[in-house]
Amino acid sequence: AIVADFHKKIKDAFEVFDHESNNTVDVREIGTIIRSLGCCPTEGELHDLIAEVEEEEPTGFIRYEKFLPVMTKVLLERKYRPIPEDVLLRAFEVLDTAKHGFLTKEELIKYMTEEGEPFSQEEMEEMLSAAIDPESNSINYKEYITMMVIDEN
Amino acid sequence: MGSSTSAPHRFAFQNAEHAFKAAALIQRWYRRYMARLEMRRRCTWSIFQSIEYAGQQDQVKLHDFFSYLVDHFTPRNHNERDFLNRMFTEERFAQDSEMEKSSDFESIEVPDSYTGPRLSFPLLPDQATALVEAFRLKQQLHARYVLNLLYETRKHLAQLPNINRVSTCYSEEITVCGDLHGQLDDLIFIFYKNGLPSPERAYVFNGDFVDRGKESVEILMVLFAFMLVYPKEFHLNRGNHEDHMVNLRYGFTKEVLHKYKTHGKKILRTLQDVFCWLPLATLVDEKVLVLHGGISDRTDLEFLAKLDRHKIVSTLRCKMRKESTKQEEEKKTANQPSSAQEPTPWFLPQSRSLPSTPFHLRPDKAHRAGRSCSIPCPGALDRQELSRHARRSVDLELERCRQQAGFPGIKESEEPSPLASGPDPESGELLEPTQEEWRQVVDILWSDPMAQEGCKANTVRGGGCYFGPDVTQQLLERYSLQLLIRSHECKPEGYEFCHNRKVLTIFSASNYYEVGSNRGAYVKLGPSLTPHIVQYQANKGTHLLTMRQRISRVEESALRALRKKLFAHSSDLLDEFKKHDADKTGIISLSDWAAAVESVLHLGLPWRMLRPQLVNSSTDNMLEYKTWLESLAKEQLSRENIQSSLLEKLYRNRSNLETIFRIIDSDHSGFISLDEFRQTWKLFSSHMNIDISDDCICDLARSIDFNKDGQIDINEFLEAFRLVEQSCSEGRDSACPQSTDTSDGGPSSPDPH
Numbered sequence: 001a002i003v004a005d006f007h008k009k010i011k012d013a014f015e016v017f018d019h020e021s022n023n024t025v026d027v028r029e030i031g032t033i034i035r036s037l038g039c040c041p042t043e044g045e046l047h048d049l050i051a052e053v054e055e056e057e058p059t060g061f062i063r064y065e066k067f068l069p070v071m072t073k074v075l076l077e078r079k080y081r082p083i084p085e086d087v088l089l090r091a092f093e094v095l096d097t098a099k100h101g102f103l104t105k106e107e108l109i110k111y112m113t114e115e116g117e118p119f120s121q122e123e124m125e126e127m128l129s130a131a132i133d134p135e136s137n138s139i140n141y142k143e144y145i146t147m148m149v150i151d152e153n
Numbered sequence: 154m155g156s157s158t159s160a161p162h163r164f165a166f167q168n169a170e171h172a173f174k175a176a177a178l179i180q181r182w183y184r185r186y187m188a189r190l191e192m193r194r195r196c197t198w199s200i201f202q203s204i205e206y207a208g209q210q211d212q213v214k215l216h217d218f219f220s221y222l223v224d225h226f227t228p229r230n231h232n233e234r235d236f237l238n239r240m241f242t243e244e245r246f247a248q249d250s251e252m253e254k255s256s257d258f259e260s261i262e263v264p265d266s267y268t269g270p271r272l273s274f275p276l277l278p279d280q281a282t283a284l285v286e287a288f289r290l291k292q293q294l295h296a297r298y299v300l301n302l303l304y305e306t307r308k309h310l311a312q313l314p315n316i317n318r319v320s321t322c323y324s325e326e327i328t329v330c331g332d333l334h335g336q337l338d339d340l341i342f343i344f345y346k347n348g349l350p351s352p353e354r355a356y357v358f359n360g361d362f363v364d365r366g367k368e369s370v371e372i373l374m375v376l377f378a379f380m381l382v383y384p385k386e387f388h389l390n391r392g393n394h395e396d397h398m399v400n401l402r403y404g405f406t407k408e409v410l411h412k413y414k415t416h417g418k419k420i421l422r423t424l425q426d427v428f429c430w431l432p433l434a435t436l437v438d439e440k441v442l443v444l445h446g447g448i449s450d451r452t453d454l455e456f457l458a459k460l461d462r463h464k465i466v467s468t469l470r471c472k473m474r475k476e477s478t479k480q481e482e483e484k485k486t487a488n489q490p491s492s493a494q495e496p497t498p499w500f501l502p503q504s505r506s507l508p509s510t511p512f513h514l515r516p517d518k519a520h521r522a523g524r525s526c527s528i529p530c531p532g533a534l535d536r537q538e539l540s541r542h543a544r545r546s547v548d549l550e551l552e553r554c555r556q557q558a559g560f561p562g563i564k565e566s567e568e569p570s571p572l573a574s575g576p577d578p579e580s581g582e583l584l585e586p587t588q589e590e591w592r593q594v595v596d597i598l599w600s601d602p603m604a605q606e607g608c609k610a611n612t613v614r615g616g617g618c619y620f621g622p623d624v625t626q627q628l629l630e631r632y633s634l635q636l637l638i639r640s641h642e643c644k645p646e647g648y649e650f651c652h653n654r655k656v657l658t659i660f661s662a663s664n665y666y667e668v669g670s671n672r673g674a675y676v677k678l679g680p681s682l683t684p685h686i687v688q689y690q691a692n693k694g695t696h697l698l699t700m701r702q703r704i705s706r707v708e709e710s711a712l713r714a715l716r717k718k719l720f721a722h723s724s725d726l727l728d729e730f731k732k733h734d735a736d737k738t739g740i741i742s743l744s745d746w747a748a749a750v751e752s753v754l755h756l757g758l759p760w761r762m763l764r765p766q767l768v769n770s771s772t773d774n775m776l777e778y779k780t781w782l783e784s785l786a787k788e789q790l791s792r793e794n795i796q797s798s799l800l801e802k803l804y805r806n807r808s809n810l811e812t813i814f815r816i817i818d819s820d821h822s823g824f825i826s827l828d829e830f831r832q833t834w835k836l837f838s839s840h841m842n843i844d845i846s847d848d849c850i851c852d853l854a855r856s857i858d859f860n861k862d863g864q865i866d867i868n869e870f871l872e873a874f875r876l877v878e879q880s881c882s883e884g885r886d887s888a889c890p891q892s893t894d895t896s897d898g899g900p901s902s903p904d905p906h
Contacts, residue, residue: 008744012761016195020604035188036762042181083182091175097168116177127183148186 331640335366360392360445447600647674
């Protein structure tokens, strides 16, 4: 029954991007689909997943028949769990070496575009637009997290 | 790692590692957040699009229905005949001679008090520029000048070929713009950013100038003015909305009648003619083809170049002339077997699913089965080709229809007269296109590209095809072209390439569905013919919002529209929910809810993804459906006494009703007689399977006639059910005139004409 429920959820999410109604989606949308199903993989993990659902000779499209079993397994195993608020907060605190309670815009840009799995320019700009307080040119990360979490729910 | 490193180094190293990990974690989280936003945006888009296309389908269905009736219904007396004729008066014969009379506008006096722009012909460039400025300042052009401009426009258009040719030798750059849909702000912005039209700056506007937005009239005036001033450099293509039938539903007709209370009808009649003189396509340097919708695997540019485009008044309905028997036979031997068997109209009970019912309502997967050709108009049924069985069922259905509508029955042996009587009179033949002509034009005005190969009927829109990359390739090769530029579809970024960058969709109406929903774009072509895209969004406010806020706003709007639709189907939903609730507990699972909603609404939306926004009263994945329906109703209605199922049915068919009324009111007086209302409603409801008793309708009609003069004011009727107000509060529809005039709810004063 749980599996049936997962199947329905996966189908619905898949269909949003199945523009031609032929049970395929563009491989570039797979990340969005997987993440909207509640998973939070890294880019690396995402690439591995894509490799699993791709055709032997990659066509640029992912077929539903291949995607469904892989995604079901991911959901059943509760892989790539979302990140709890407090862990996220601690991550920001790690970057905030001076322990100010905020990061400057430059610091944020540096970390997000040079460390980890770097942001693209578009991603960086979008994050800045919401996160940075234009008056102080910094991000109060505790407030930011709270705002984002509320917004999600 | 270095155990031999000193402590500070190790500490630093660990710090670096921690920073790396921390950053990665934040990025991971952030990407998931954005993905969920993207999902919401897509769902929102689907909602708007599916509602829009369902509306288009509805309209196509409606017109098919009336077409079919007009072609096959045998009026028993002159009243019936008049009634039906009035539904689709083309008034073509009258128009052609009228067009020669410039006294149409010359007799109109412009009062001294008029402070708007004045035009004199031949038009000069600075007058066109002044027009733009005047409209920017919200002035209105006087009817006399409107008609004069339209008169000159028509003269000019009639000289143009079906496919215009433009060259980058003469103008250095050519700018192609897509759908504007009455959004004057976008046009002004384009001229501001890209420059006004001039001999060095050519423009092609690719159709759909009108409907939906509130300034369609102004857009037309500006476009026509520049076309007259720079005839060699300024080009217009016809879109599927340059069509008086479509305008009835999507707001342009309403806008004209509201802005021009005295001369609106004349303007509309003239426009009907001007629209069918608009060219069908533009060819740039013999290499880039620009047309509004798309192509099909049958698109024949030479054929299109030769046909008389003026004959195609509306792509929604076509009175077709029968092809001669010789032509039919030629077609049969030359073409596929599919031409031998015409599909039966969708609304007959004997109709099966595709391919015999091209206009099936469902947009969902199962019904997009392949057809290799575009949809022919059902009105073109050639009686000789119908099998005896089909013919008999047609007659039976017609009989049932007539009886329900209160018309006396006909004997079954009687043949309906229109097509059985010999060949059409001379004048009829000249005025009507052949099926092939009509189909070719519908294809280029209505089709959409798809990713798969092939060509199949566009069931979502109800007209034209979906064409694949192979179809594009074929056409480009056949005519030695390198790019197809088309519009017709709203795109989030204002443009989109597909088919290996051989097809470019360009859409110039920003914020089309809602403020913040999408950008607009235009494309520039230089002598190298490399497309250079420019995007914009005509509402500064949205720039300051974050993506999250923009998406939220648009989402809100989409959900409101969706909840309205859900409410309109309350009774059907209740029935469907009950089916899932065999034990009559009043509770169903959320999964069942999703299934039930889809089976009633047929919108093909991802209900499970939307569920959290639509249902907030569930516990443990179960839902008390009656309570939910009630909460929907509370949102939509403020007065408790309006809870009848009649209202719901009417509400659901609001757009159809409005369209029907406007069709019946063919002289655009704003009034229809009680009897016409009753008759029409009967015919309509019997075929749409709406179950309302005759008494109910009579009572309803009488109650609407406030001043008891035997006439119903259309807007009064709609307002009586607060429907006009609803559409005004959405802010999306074009001008809602009477609701601003009748502030204290009395019947509005009738139009002097």
